[in-house]
Amino acid sequence: MEGLKSFILMYAGLFAITNPIGAVPVFMGVVSHLPIEKRHEVARKVSIAVLVTLITFALIGQWIFKFFGSSVDAFAIAGGILLFRMGMEMLSGKLSSVKIDEEEVTLEEVAVIPLAIPLISGPGAITTVMLYTTRENPVIVILTIIAISVTVYLILSSGNKIIEKMGRVGIKVTTRMMGLILTSMAIQMIINGIKGAFNL
Template identity: 65%
Template sequence: MIVLKHLLYAYAALFAITNPIGAVPVFLSVTHGVSLRDRVRIAKKVMITVLLTLLTFALIGEWIFSFFGSSVDAFSIAGGILLFRMALDMLSGQISKVKISEEEAEEITLEDIAIIPLAIPLISGPGAITTVMLYMAKSPSVVEKSMVLLAVLLVSITTYLILLSADKVEKKLGKVGIKVLTRMMGLILASISVQMVINGIKGAFGV
C-alpha cells in the first residue's frame, strides 16, 4: 500500500509539472498541415524522448551535471531562452525557426520538432528533471526507486495518448482557430520562458 502511494505521488507530481495537456496547443501549432501518420510518429518520438530524458536524469542526473560542471539552473536559463525565441515567432503568426528551418528536409524537420521544443524543454524540462531527481533521492529502497521509474514510464505514455487526441481538437478549431491559438500560446510561452530564466537566475545566485 505504501509502495502504491509512492507511485501515485510520483506520477501526480510528474504529470502536474510536465503538463502534457498544456502542450497540446503547441503540438497543434507545430504540426499544423502535416499528415496524420506523421503526427502520430511525432507523438511517439515525443514519448520516447521524454521517457529517455527523465530516465537518464533519474539514474545519473547528478553525475551528469557534476561531470560537465553544469546545473539544473543553467538548464532552466538555456531552456527559457529557447522557448522565448520560439514564442516571438508564434506571436507573429510564423512557424518558429527554432522548430523548423527552410534549409532542412521534411524528415529532419519532423524529427527536430518532436525532440525540440516539444519533448525538451516544454514537457521534460528543468522542473520535471528536478522532480525526478528529488524523488529518486528521497526513495531509500530499491522498490520505491522502481516506483519512481514506473511513474516516469506512465507519464510518458499519458503524454503520447494526450497528443494523439490533439487531431480531434484541430478539426473542431479549424484554420482560424489554430492561428488564434498559436498567438495565444505564444504569449503564454513567452511568460513561461521568462519565468524559467528568472527561476534559473534565482537558483544560480541563491536569491
C-alpha cells in the same frame, strides 16, 4: 499498497509539472500541416524523448551536470531562452523556424527540441525526478516516468481531433495565445534559473 500510494503521488506531481495538456496548443501549432499519420509519429517521438530524458536524469542526472560543469539552473536559463524565442515567433504568427516538414531527421529534431525538451521534460521535471530517486524506490520512479510518457503520447495524439474541430483560424488564434503564455513561462524559467544560480 505503500508502493501504489507513492506511485499515485509521484504521478500526480510529475503530471502537473510536465503539463502535457498545456503542450497541446504548441504541438498543434507545429504539426497542424502534417497528415494524421505523421502527427501520431511526432507524438510518439516526443513521448519517447520524454521517457529517455527523465529516466536518464533520474538515474544519473547528478553526474551529467557535474561532468559538463553545468547545473539545473543553467539548464533552466538555456531552456527559457529557447522557449522565449519560440513563443515570440508564435505571437507574430511565424512558425517557420519551428515548423517541421515530413523529413525523418527534421521530425526527430523538433520532437526532441523544443517539444520534449524543454517544453515537457524541462528543468522542473528533471529536478523532480532527480529528487524522487533520492527519496523513493527507483523502480517506482521509473514506472511513474513510463506512465507519464504514455500519457504524453495519448494526450498529444488526441490533439489531432482538436485540430480538425478548430480549423485553421482557430489554430492561428490558439497559436498566438499560446505564444503569449509560452513567453511568460520562458521568462519565469529564466528568472528561476538566475535566482538559483545566484542564490537570490
